[in-house]
Amino acid sequence: MSAKPPMREALVAAAFQLFLERGYEQTTVDDIVALAGVGRRSFFRYFPSKEDVVFPDHERCLADMTAFLSTGGEDDEPVERVCDAARLVLRMYAENPAFSVQRYRLTRKVPGLRAYELSVVWRYERALAEYLRGRFAGRRDGTLRADVIAAAVVAAHNNALRSWLRSDGKGDATAAVDHALGLVQATFAGGPTPPVDERPEDVVVVVSRRGAPLWRVVQEIETTLGRD
Amino acid sequence: MSAKPPMREALVAAAFQLFLERGYEQTTVDDIVALAGVGRRSFFRYFPSKEDVVFPDHERCLADMTAFLSTGGEDDEPVERVCDAARLVLRMYAENPAFSVQRYRLTRKVPGLRAYELSVVWRYERALAEYLRGRFAGRRDGTLRADVIAAAVVAAHNNALRSWLRSDGKGDATAAVDHALGLVQATFAGGPTPPVDERPEDVVVVVSRRGAPLWRVVQEIETTLGRD
DNA sequence: CGCCTGCGCTGCACTGAGTGCCATCAGACC
DNA sequence: GGTCTGATGGCACTCAGTGCAGCGCAGGCG
Numbered sequence: 001m002s003a004k005p006p007m008r009e010a011l012v013a014a015a016f017q018l019f020l021e022r023g024y025e026q027t028t029v030d031d032i033v034a035l036a037g038v039g040r041r042s043f044f045r046y047f048p049s050k051e052d053v054v055f056p057d058h059e060r061c062l063a064d065m066t067a068f069l070s071t072g073g074e075d076d077e078p079v080e081r082v083c084d085a086a087r088l089v090l091r092m093y094a095e096n097p098a099f100s101v102q103r104y105r106l107t108r109k110v111p112g113l114r115a116y117e118l119s120v121v122w123r124y125e126r127a128l129a130e131y132l133r134g135r136f137a138g139r140r141d142g143t144l145r146a147d148v149i150a151a152a153v154v155a156a157h158n159n160a161l162r163s164w165l166r167s168d169g170k171g172d173a174t175a176a177v178d179h180a181l182g183l184v185q186a187t188f189a190g191g192p193t194p195p196v197d198e199r200p201e202d203v204v205v206v207v208s209r210r211g212a213p214l215w216r217v218v219q220e221i222e223t224t225l226g227r228d
Numbered sequence: 229m230s231a232k233p234p235m236r237e238a239l240v241a242a243a244f245q246l247f248l249e250r251g252y253e254q255t256t257v258d259d260i261v262a263l264a265g266v267g268r269r270s271f272f273r274y275f276p277s278k279e280d281v282v283f284p285d286h287e288r289c290l291a292d293m294t295a296f297l298s299t300g301g302e303d304d305e306p307v308e309r310v311c312d313a314a315r316l317v318l319r320m321y322a323e324n325p326a327f328s329v330q331r332y333r334l335t336r337k338v339p340g341l342r343a344y345e346l347s348v349v350w351r352y353e354r355a356l357a358e359y360l361r362g363r364f365a366g367r368r369d370g371t372l373r374a375d376v377i378a379a380a381v382v383a384a385h386n387n388a389l390r391s392w393l394r395s396d397g398k399g400d401a402t403a404a405v406d407h408a409l410g411l412v413q414a415t416f417a418g419g420p421t422p423p424v425d426e427r428p429e430d431v432v433v434v435v436s437r438r439g440a441p442l443w444r445v446v447q448e449i450e451t452t453l454g455r456d
Numbered sequence: 457c458g459c460c461t462g463c464g465c466t467g468c469a470c471t472g473a474g475t476g477c478c479a480t481c482a483g484a485c486c
Numbered sequence: 487g488g489t490c491t492g493a494t495g496g497c498a499c500t501c502a503g504t505g506c507a508g509c510g511c512a513g514g515c516g
Binding site for chain 2: 114115116118119122141143144145147148150151152154155156158159160179180183184187188
């Protein structure tokens with residue numbers, strides 16, 4: 001497609017062809033470069049490790065996410081913002097459904113690739129958590145809330161993403177992720193309460209409690225409002 | 229100390245001595261076995277990889293956790309139960325504060341060890357999520373909720389654990405983890421609402437809403453109750 | 457007592473990932 | 487044409503991890 005680096009694409013194509021027909025571990029880097037017709041040294045110029053060739057676009061996506069989080073959006077609800085950031089990842093997967101499904105099957109079978117994927121996901125989660133830490137700075141349990149919410153967002157996103165990948169990319173990935181993130185948002189959005197005089201008067205609440213824990217109260221609210 | 233396997237302990241001791249004095253990557257397996265006075269092949273008999281020697285007890289701890297989750301507790305609140313399971317991990321760390329702090333410093337510096345730790349943590353998280361999936365079977369969004377809650381529990385636990393490790397194991401790890409898990413429990417416990425006729429009447433709620441989203445209502449409840 | 461057998465340890469040779477170094481070659485630029 | 491630069495290829499090396507064969511040492515058995 002492009003002029004400069006057909007090298008990268010050629011290596012990815014050769015790698016996946018071999019991975020699919022004889023498996024990841026049964027394929028050596030020498031096999032890949034032989035099929036691609038390039039020198040072995042060039043492989044490691046483009047991919048720091050054999051695992052990296054399986055995730056050729058995550059580096060760019062992670063850069064996109066940090067860029068997204070570091071530009072503007074200071075007025076938005078923080079949880080909403082990290083949910084939108086997570087949707088960037090979904091978009092990357094959805095751009096190449098066939099490729100994503102193939103990769104998913106590979107990572108499911110090969111423990112080494114699963115471990116590598118974990119470190120990739122971890123970097124996304126750290127980016128989200130760092131952003132939330134900034135937004136929650138000074139609040140009580142700010143970093144704790146940031147870490148928990150980031151983990152919840154990633155888990156929800158991955159749950160929906162994986163269920164879509166498991167169905168061979170047939171269903172509506174966006175809807176599934178929206179639903180999953182909606183649950184997280186309903187759980188966490190709002191977060192720490194702003195000062196009294198900045199609160200909009202959109203809610204009036206009267207509560208009578210008889211020694212119930214907070215979660216029981218919340219549960220009752222949800223039921224009263226007919227939500228899940 | 230013990231009769232049968234001083235080997236394992238000798239290898240761990242030799243490994244950490246070298247890791248601390250010249251770094252993980254600057255230490256080869258040959259260095260370790262030379263210091264321990266054993267054959268190179270024996271190292272890989274006890275530890276499938278060089279990274280494993282850094283986490284010598286996680287395998288046992290993971291087995292403890294799955295055993296804990298698979299025996300009884302069917303009457304307990306599911307979220308409470310996975311929180312208790314997470315406390316098992318904390319206990320393991322707290323048993324050897326000095327060792328845990330040393331290991332923490334290592335894993336922070338060495339990317340390869342961080343990646344390995346992620347795969348360990350992932351197995352804990354999977355164990356918790358699988359348990360919750362079982363408990364939530366049949367409920368709406370059961371697996372999604374299970375995954376999200378498991379991720380939140382792990383994130384909260386790790387947040388508290390790491391802050392304790394960062395302070396050289398000086399503070400009260402148990403209290404910190406209890407507080408962190410308490411926040412998760414307050415957020416998630418109760419989970420899907422049980423049928424109406426099984427609900428205890430410990431809460432009476434009157435809500436008047438004027439187009440507010442759920443999170444605003446919850447926020448107001450929290451403020452009304454004077455909680456965070 | 458001597459032998460056998462199984463088990464744990466060792467040494468050795470081998471594969472394959474990843475790295476450092478230098479030669480080479482193409483195109484840009486003067 | 488000459489030169490400079492950046493991308494590539496080749497080569498040799500380190501080191502993690504594995505398969506295999508031998509070796510020593512226990513305990514069981516005749």
